[in-house]
Amino acid sequence: xxxxxxxxxxxxxxxxxxxxxxxxxxxxxxxxxxxxxxxxxxxxxxxxxxxxxxxxxxxxxxxxxxxxxxxxxxxxxxxxxxxxxxxxxxxxxxxxxxxxxxxxxxxxxxxxxxxxxxxxxxxxxxxxxxxxxxxxxxxxxxxxxxxxxxxxxxxxxxxxxxxxxxxxxxxxxxxxxxxxxxxxxxxxxxxxxxxxxxxxxxxxxxxxxxxxxxxxxxxxxxxxxxxxxxxxxxxxxxxxxxxxxxxxxxxxxxxxxxxxxxxxxxxxxxxxxxxxxxxxxxxxxxxxx
Amino acid sequence: xxxxxxxxxxxxxxxxxxxxxxxxxxxxxxxxxxxxxxxxxxxxxxxxxxxxxxxxxxxxxxxxxxxxxxxxxxxxxxxxxxxxxxxxxxxxxxxxxxxxxxxxxxxxxxxxxxxxxxxxxxxxxxxxxxxxxxxxxxxxxxxxxxxxxxxxxxxxxxxxxxxxxxxxxxxxxxxxxxxxxxxxxxxxxxxxxxxxxxxxxxxxxxxxxxxxxxxxxxxxxxxxxxxxxxxxxxxxxxxxxxxxxxxxxxxxxxxxxxxxxxxxxxxxxxxxxxxxxxxxxxxxxxxxxxxxxxxxxxxxxxxxxxxxxxxxxxxxxxxxxxxxxxxxxxxxxxxxxxxxxxxxxxxxxxxxxxxxxxxxxxxxxxxxxxxxxxxxxxxxxxxxxxxxxxxxxxxxxxxxxxxxxxxxxxxxxxxxxxxxxxxxxxxxxxxxxxxxxxxxxx
Numbered sequence: 001x002x003x004x005x006x007x008x009x010x011x012x013x014x015x016x017x018x019x020x021x022x023x024x025x026x027x028x029x030x031x032x033x034x035x036x037x038x039x040x041x042x043x044x045x046x047x048x049x050x051x052x053x054x055x056x057x058x059x060x061x062x063x064x065x066x067x068x069x070x071x072x073x074x075x076x077x078x079x080x081x082x083x084x085x086x087x088x089x090x091x092x093x094x095x096x097x098x099x100x101x102x103x104x105x106x107x108x109x110x111x112x113x114x115x116x117x118x119x120x121x122x123x124x125x126x127x128x129x130x131x132x133x134x135x136x137x138x139x140x141x142x143x144x145x146x147x148x149x150x151x152x153x154x155x156x157x158x159x160x161x162x163x164x165x166x167x168x169x170x171x172x173x174x175x176x177x178x179x180x181x182x183x184x185x186x187x188x189x190x191x192x193x194x195x196x197x198x199x200x201x202x203x204x205x206x207x208x209x210x211x212x213x214x215x216x217x218x219x220x221x222x223x224x225x226x227x228x229x230x231x232x233x234x235x236x237x238x239x240x241x242x243x244x245x246x247x248x249x250x251x252x253x254x255x256x257x258x259x260x261x262x263x264x265x266x267x268x269x270x271x272x273x274x275x276x277x278x279x280x281x282x283x284x285x286x287x288x289x
Numbered sequence: 290x291x292x293x294x295x296x297x298x299x300x301x302x303x304x305x306x307x308x309x310x311x312x313x314x315x316x317x318x319x320x321x322x323x324x325x326x327x328x329x330x331x332x333x334x335x336x337x338x339x340x341x342x343x344x345x346x347x348x349x350x351x352x353x354x355x356x357x358x359x360x361x362x363x364x365x366x367x368x369x370x371x372x373x374x375x376x377x378x379x380x381x382x383x384x385x386x387x388x389x390x391x392x393x394x395x396x397x398x399x400x401x402x403x404x405x406x407x408x409x410x411x412x413x414x415x416x417x418x419x420x421x422x423x424x425x426x427x428x429x430x431x432x433x434x435x436x437x438x439x440x441x442x443x444x445x446x447x448x449x450x451x452x453x454x455x456x457x458x459x460x461x462x463x464x465x466x467x468x469x470x471x472x473x474x475x476x477x478x479x480x481x482x483x484x485x486x487x488x489x490x491x492x493x494x495x496x497x498x499x500x501x502x503x504x505x506x507x508x509x510x511x512x513x514x515x516x517x518x519x520x521x522x523x524x525x526x527x528x529x530x531x532x533x534x535x536x537x538x539x540x541x542x543x544x545x546x547x548x549x550x551x552x553x554x555x556x557x558x559x560x561x562x563x564x565x566x567x568x569x570x571x572x573x574x575x576x577x578x579x580x581x582x583x584x585x586x587x588x589x590x591x592x593x594x595x596x597x598x599x600x601x602x603x604x605x606x607x608x609x610x611x612x613x614x615x616x617x618x619x620x621x622x623x624x625x626x627x628x629x630x631x632x633x634x635x636x637x638x639x640x641x642x643x644x645x646x647x648x649x650x651x652x653x654x655x656x657x658x659x660x661x662x663x664x665x666x667x668x669x670x671x672x673x674x675x676x677x678x679x680x681x682x683x684x685x686x687x688x689x690x691x692x693x694x695x696x697x698x699x700x701x702x703x704x705x706x707x708x709x710x711x712x713x714x715x716x717x718x719x720x721x722x723x724x725x726x727x728x729x730x731x
Contacts, residue, residue, distance in 0.1 A: 047554050075369050152566075156369060159557060160565035195575065251565075254372065254379040261380070262553020269549060273542040280535040287527065288709075289327045 035174070035192040035211040037166035040241045044165075044248060047263070050256050051249050056087035058228055059246025062239050065226050067154065070146065070217075072134040075155035076250055078106035079128035085256040086249065097128045109133050147187045149216055158244070158251035165248040167193065172240035175219040179210045188214035295319050324526035325533050326511035328708050332406075333509075334540030335399035341541055342392040343497065347490050349385040350434075357437065359483035361476045364439035365567040383556040384548075389431050390559045391548050393582035396424060404613075405634055407622030408510040414614040415503040421610045423496045426489055428583065428607075433486040435580060439479065440564030445577045447474050447482070453590070456597040473570070513708050514623030525708040576651065584648030585641055589684065591652055592677040594667055602681065609688045616688055618696030626702040633691050640683045647677040 043052040060081065063073070081088045082096025093099040106126040111133050115122045126133065136142035142150035158164030171193040178190035181204035196213020199206075221236045228234055232242075249255075297318035299305040308315055356375050358367035371378040400420070403409055409417035432450060436443045451474065455465040470477030508517070517525045527533070551559065559581060563574050579587050589606050593599035609616075624631045652674040655662065662671025669675070 075366060075373065080373070156565045160562055162562045164562070258379060258383075258553055258556070262549060265549045265553060266546065269542055269546045273539065273546065276535065276539045276542055280539050283531050283535055287327070287532070289527075 033197050033211060034195045034213065035170070037163050037170040037193060038174070040166050040169035040244055042165055042241075042245055042248065044245070044255060047259060049259070051085055052245065053087060053089065054230055054232075055242050055245045056249050058226075058230070058232060058238075059242040059244070059249075060087050061228070062221075062226050062243040063154070063246055066220055066239075067243065068132070068135060070135055070142075070151040071154045072136070072142075072151075073132040073155045073250060074134065074153050076132045077128070078102055078109075078126055078130055078132065080250075080253065081105060082128070083253060086253065087246070099128070102128045106130060112137075147216055151217070154247055154250070156251045158248040160251075164251065165244045168247055169240045169244035171215075172221055172243065173237050179204070182210060185214060188216060189218055191215045293319070293322070293324050296322055321528070321530040321534075323505070323529040325529045326509055326517065326708055327525060327527045327532075328511050328513060329509070329533065329536075330512055331536075331540055332398070332402040332512075334537045335395050335402065337537040338395045338541055338544050339392070339399060340497070341544075342388060342395055343490070343493060346385060346388050346392060347494070349381050349388065350487070350490065352381050353385055354487060357483075359437070359480050361439060361479055361568070364437060364479060368438045380552070383552045387548065387551045387556060387559060389434065390551070390580070390582065391544070392427065393431070395544070396427060397582075400424065400610075401638065403510075404637075405624050405631075406510055406512055407514050407617070407619075407624065409614045410617065410622050411614070412507045413503075413510060416500060416507060417614055418611055419496055419500045419503060421607070423493055423500060424610070425607055426493045426496065428586075430486060430489040430493065431580065431582065433482045433489070435564075436479065436482045437486060438564060439568045441566040441568055441572075441574050442561045442564040442577070444474060444568035444570065445574055446579055447478065449577055450579075451478075453596075453600045453603075456600050458597065510622060511708060512623060512625065513705055514621065514625070515704060515706070515708070517708060578649055581645065581649070584646075585644035586648075588644045588648035588677045589681050591648070592674070592681040606684060609685070613688065613692075617692045618694075619699070619701070621701040621704060623704075626704050627695075627699060628702065629699045630692075630695050633687060633695065636683065637687045640680045640687075644677065644680045644684065647673045647680060652677070 043049055043055070063071075079096045079102060080086060082093060082099035082102040083089060086096070088099060088101045088105070089096075090099055090101070096102055106128050109126040109130075110123045111126045111130050113122055113124050114120070136145060136150075139150050157168060161167045171191060174193045175189065175191055178184055181202060182190060182198060183201045183203065184190060185201070190210075190212065191214075192210070192212035194213035194215045197209075198213060199209050201214075202209045221239045223236055224234050226234065226239060228238075232238055252258075295315060295318075297308075297315045299308040299314070304314060307313070353371065356367065356371045356378065358364055368382065371382050373379075375381070403417060403420070432446070436447045451465060451469055454468060455461045457464065466472060468478075469475075470481055511517075557565075561578065561580075578584070586603050586606055590599040590603040593602045619627060619630070621627055624634055650673040652672065653668070654673055655669065655671050656673060656676050657671055660671050662669045664670070665675065667674075
């Protein structure tokens with residue numbers, strides 16, 4: 001009896017240890033010193049969450065009119081805008097290269113190319129097959145134009161930060177005046193959601209160093225800056241949410257497919273597990289072990 | 290056990306022809322009818338799970354290699370291209386990336402089962418040692434694979450780990466340059482890491498064949514831990530199929546459920562967000578941490594103030610496993626009958642998980658925030674540095690002192706003479722409907 005009790009205890013402890021071990025990996029990933037991101041209340045959260053197409057369209061508009069002036073998205077092509085679950089997906093055009101909205105959006109942009117006749121560098125209208133135009137010809141130019149640090153590519157930004165979409169939303173809408181006692185460095189801005197350690201720049205109470213860090217990017221959004229035609233509020237908060245959702249989509253464009261496939265896989269495995277367990281019980285029936 | 294009588298009878302002409310030339314069907318048939326200890330519990334299902342993990346990694350890996358570009362300027366984008374433009378690429382890549390974590394969950398449980406039930410003791414030393422070789426190759430393969438996406442953690446992880454080799458006196462520096470293919474981590478490093486990452490899984494596969502060969506030669510251990518006398522084998526054994534194919538099958542499906550939850554709903558939870566930032570040799574991440582399955586060994590590395598000492602300690606932590614069969618002095622295999630040792634085992638389990646936890650924390654961070662603590666030598670006692678040292682000390686004490694000493698001093702509980710004895714209540718004969726003991730129900 002004792003042996004059995006101990007064995008089940010050991011099983012319990014071992015299972016707990018494994019679960020604990022998995023959890024232990026997570027806190028190691030948290031960045032230190034920054035304020036915890038606020039929730040953007042996104043539609044794509046949770047196991048059944050999907051992207052809100054209207055929000056992705058607005059987010060693209062904000063990216064295109066504001067962010068794209070400095071930030072590239074080198075992993076994105078204009079055709080991606082018409083992909084399934086993307087901002088301009090239209091079931092009538094399973095091949096997004098045929099999607100007229102996508103074609104029109106691409107055409108608004110000029111991209112560098114080589115003239116196939118003369119070999120001279122030219123500018124031409126983009127096509128759906130083109131990559132999103134980079135604001136700078138190369139990384140050195142990007143750094144030179146921004147005080148020495150190139151603005152990061154935004155293609156996978158929502159995966160490159162912990163709690164990505166909420167982080168982007170919080171950062172963009174979370175600029176506030178630096179607390180008194182904080183020395184702001186030249187060309188830097190205070191943001192409570194930016195990772196960093198402000199201790200060296202803090203002259204106030206040592207036990208209450210403000211959360212956050214310095215960011216080179218000045219507050220990029222203003223109320224009314226981008227015109228929405230769907231009646232959504234034209235506020236910094238809404239812009240930040242929409243562009244965060246857009247970047248979440250560019251980071252993980254197959255998320256909806258992934259979750260939908262996962263649902264089928266889990267249901268299948270549950271049924272398979274039930275059948276296998278029933279067979280197992282039947283085969284072992286009457287066999288002492 | 291392995292020399293059980295073959296019951297395979299070739300029926301068709303083709304089978305008879307093949308059986309005299311290459312008895313491969315006989316081999317498979319004998320495997321399926323292999324007498325297996327009837328009391329194997331669910332901790333014994335991880336062998337099958339691990340075989341599945343290895344095959345999954347090899348198959349997904351081969352497909353990924355068809356689309357991946359091992360070049361410093363293109364690797365990051367090629368991995369993302371797989372996720373976006375290759376049909377089903379996101380699934381293949383997430384299965385491969387999370388498959389590594391699943392592989393390690395299974396291998397750690399498999400090793401702990403071996404440790405608890407004394408599966409490494411005579412005559413099974415070779416099974417254990419080959420298993421240790423596989424574990425070491427797995428760590429190497431996982432490390433090499435993590436470098437391939439060429440993100441920030443890929444690059445800086447490679448920097449930290451290859452630098453360890455440089456800590457070896459005299460020969461360290463030349464080996465370091467040879468390993469990296471130059472003075473710094475660059476394209477040459479990425480290329481050779483890709484090549485080796487493709488090679489090592491097949492070395493693992495070869496070792497798995499040896500592992501199974503040794504297993505079938507010495508026979509499987511079992512939760513009671515006794516060797517089964519030949520004349521008892523009918524009562525104590527069951528054919529592998531259908532009894533254990535179903536039991537293993539059920540466990541594998543449960544494992545796949547856990548696997549699927551990660552792949553489809555939390556595909557990046559076990560990775561580090563920084564690895565989605567392209568590698569930048571000029572910008573060190575704030576906090577370089579390895580993948581979760583390396584954290585216990587990373588913690589041991591950081592616990593030692595001297596760099597070379599840390600490297601020695603880290604490799605010793607794996608090396609000590611190889612000599613485990615000769616460190617344990619007890620004749621009793623299963624810790625079921627070793628209550629004293631069992632207590633130390635569970636402390637070891639907590640310490641192992643604790644080391645993993647410490648490996649993910651900053652060494653200077655306080656364990657209990659808000660509590661002052663006392664400074665001892667180079668660190669505060671209330672810091673992860675000293676907690677790691679405490680755990681590291683126990684890790685080595687467990688193998689080098691506790692196992693040899695307790696084996697000599699303890700009084701084990703009475704051990705049943707046969708497997709059937711604890712299984713069947715009372716009489717030696719097998720009643721048709723003896724209740725199975727509750728602990729072994731799924």
